[in-house]
Each structure stands twice: as C-alpha cells, then as structure tokens.
Amino acid sequence: MGTASRIPAAANSLLLAAPAGGAAGVIGETGTGCGVGPAWLATGAGAGVRLVSVERDPRRAGVAAGVFADRPDVEVVVGDRRRIAEQGPYDLLVLDGGRAGKSGADDVFADPARLLVPGGRIVVDDFTPAGSWPPRHAGDVDRVRLHWLERPMLDTVELPLAGDLATLVGTRRRERQAARPGE
Numbered sequence: 001m002g003t004a005s006r007i008p009a010a011a012n013s014l015l016l017a018a019p020a021g022g023a024a025g026v027i028g029e030t031g032t033g034c035g036v037g038p039a040w041l042a043t044g045a046g047a048g049v050r051l052v053s054v055e056r057d058p059r060r061a062g063v064a065a066g067v068f069a070d071r072p073d074v075e076v077v078v079g080d081r082r083r084i085a086e087q088g089p090y091d092l093l094v095l096d097g098g099r100a101g102k103s104g105a106d107d108v109f110a111d112p113a114r115l116l117v118p119g120g121r122i123v124v125d126d127f128t129p130a131g132s133w134p135p136r137h138a139g140d141v142d143r144v145r146l147h148w149l150e151r152p153m154l155d156t157v158e159l160p161l162a163g164d165l166a167t168l169v170g171t172r173r174r175e176r177q178a179a180r181p182g183e
C-alpha cells in the first residue's frame with residue numbers, strides 16, 4: 001500500500017478541515033485515535049453538520065469522547081470500522097482505521113458508493129506517491145490503491161502532499177439527469 005512514515009501536520013490538518021467545509025450533512029471517519037483527526041474535521045465542518053467516528057480501542061475512544069464532551073454533533077462509536085455503515089450515507093468519509101481498513105477488503109467498503117451520498121467524498125491517506133502505472137509498492141502492484149482509483153462509481157485522484165506522502169480523494173458520481181424537453 002505504500003504507507004508513509006510521517007504525516008506533515010499542516011498537510012494532514014488541511015486535508016481534513018478543507019473537505020469537511022464542503023460537507024452539508026454527515027461526516028464519517030474510521031479510526032478515531034484520541035481525537036486529533038476528528039477535531040480537524042469538526043473545525044472545518046459547517047453549522048448543523050454531524051460527525052461520526054469509529055474507534056475499536058475503548059481507551060482511545062474514551063479519550064476522544066472526552067474531547068468532544070461538549071459537542072453533541074460529534075459521536076464517537078466504540079467498535080470495528082464496519083460499524084460506520086450503521087449511520088450515513090456520508091457527505092465525507094475518512095478512512096484511517098489501520099492498513100486493512102483502507103484495503104477495501106471488507107464487504108462494507110467493497111462498494112463505497114453505498115456509504116456516500118451522490119457527490120460525497122472519500123479520503124484515504126498515508127500512501128507514498130505513485131511513480132508508475134500501475135502503481136507499485138514493494139515491487140508488487142499496489143492493489144489497495146487500485147481498489148480506490150478504479151471504483152466505477154468514484155472519480156478518484158491521488159494528491160501528492162510530500163515526497164513520501166500522498167492521499168486519495170474520491171467523489172461519488174452523481175446520476176446524470178434526464179434532459180428536459182428543449183435542452
């Protein structure tokens with residue numbers, strides 16, 4: 001998958017806060033950690049937007065829940081990343097729940113369009129920039145990256161953020177509307 005060794009703080013925070021600003025309804029995240037990422041998401045989100053984040057480690061989830069104790073619009077769910085499917089669909093979904101959580105191997109993530117509203121975005125980070133096509137990591141074709149780049153219902157781009165860091169941002173395609181008479 002090409003996991004980067006470090007995430008420049010400014011790039012990471014901008015990456016989360018900026019798309020959160022474009023979300024109109026619900027933001028989802030897998031892998032809450034202690035709440036730093038969700039804090040950036042909540043900072044960027046507009047009024048009335050709800051944030052749901054799932055963390056499997058109860059201790060970390062407890063710390064994060066404390067961070068958002070005075071934010072009824074932010075919910076920390078304790079459990080496996082698949083629980084993100086219990087709510088949504090999302091305007092923005094950030095996958096940060098460990099390597100396997102980004103692989104698309106789980107049924108729930110096999111078709112990300114199920115989790116996103118039309119026009120909704122998915123952010124999958126911690127890749128190294130691709131230097132070839134098909135993208136490779138450690139000598140092998142990078143199937144994790146291809147999973148997101150080749151999803152038929154997503155338009156996905158890779159954003160290089162640093163020499164050793166890239167992020168994938170996908171947008172669920174909107175249905176083409178039937179033309180009205182005269183158009």
Ligand SMILES: C[S@@+](CC[C@H](N)C(=O)[O-])C[C@H]1O[C@@H](n2cnc3c(N)ncnc32)[C@H](O)[C@@H]1O
Nearest residue numbers: 031032033036037055056057080081096097098
């Ligand atoms: C890199 S940390 C999260 C950082 C956080 N998103 C942030 O930006 O501050 C990844 C987190 O994913 C959690 N995690 C790993 N596998 C998970 C799974 N299957 N379900 C839910 N959370 C998971 C880990 O416990 C860890 O807290």
